[in-house]
Amino acid sequence: MKTNIKNDFLIYVIEEYKYLENINADALMQLFTKYNIFDYIIKHYDALHTLGGRAIADDINLFVERKQLAHNRI
Numbered sequence: 001m002k003t004n005i006k007n008d009f010l011i012y013v014i015e016e017y018k019y020l021e022n023i024n025a026d027a028l029m030q031l032f033t034k035y036n037i038f039d040y041i042i043k044h045y046d047a048l049h050t051l052g053g054r055a056i057a058d059d060i061n062l063f064v065e066r067k068q069l070a071h072n073r074i
Contacts, residue, residue, distance in 0.1 A: 040063055
């Protein structure tokens with residue numbers, strides 16, 4: 001069975017983020033969909049896969065904060 005390493009990493013990030021941020025799957029899906037975080041993770045896989053779970057969660061949180069700030073400036 002052939003797997004896609006980026007998809008496997010995406011699953012890892014989802015599970016790790018849910019655990020570290022103490023949110024359920026519905027809240028995660030809303031957040032990740034609203035801010036296109038799935039695309040962000042795949043696009044930046046080369047850098048993100050070298051980090052630990054906490055650092056990835058922090059990076060996602062900073063990404064969301066930047067998106068929110070940009071939206072508030074409009």
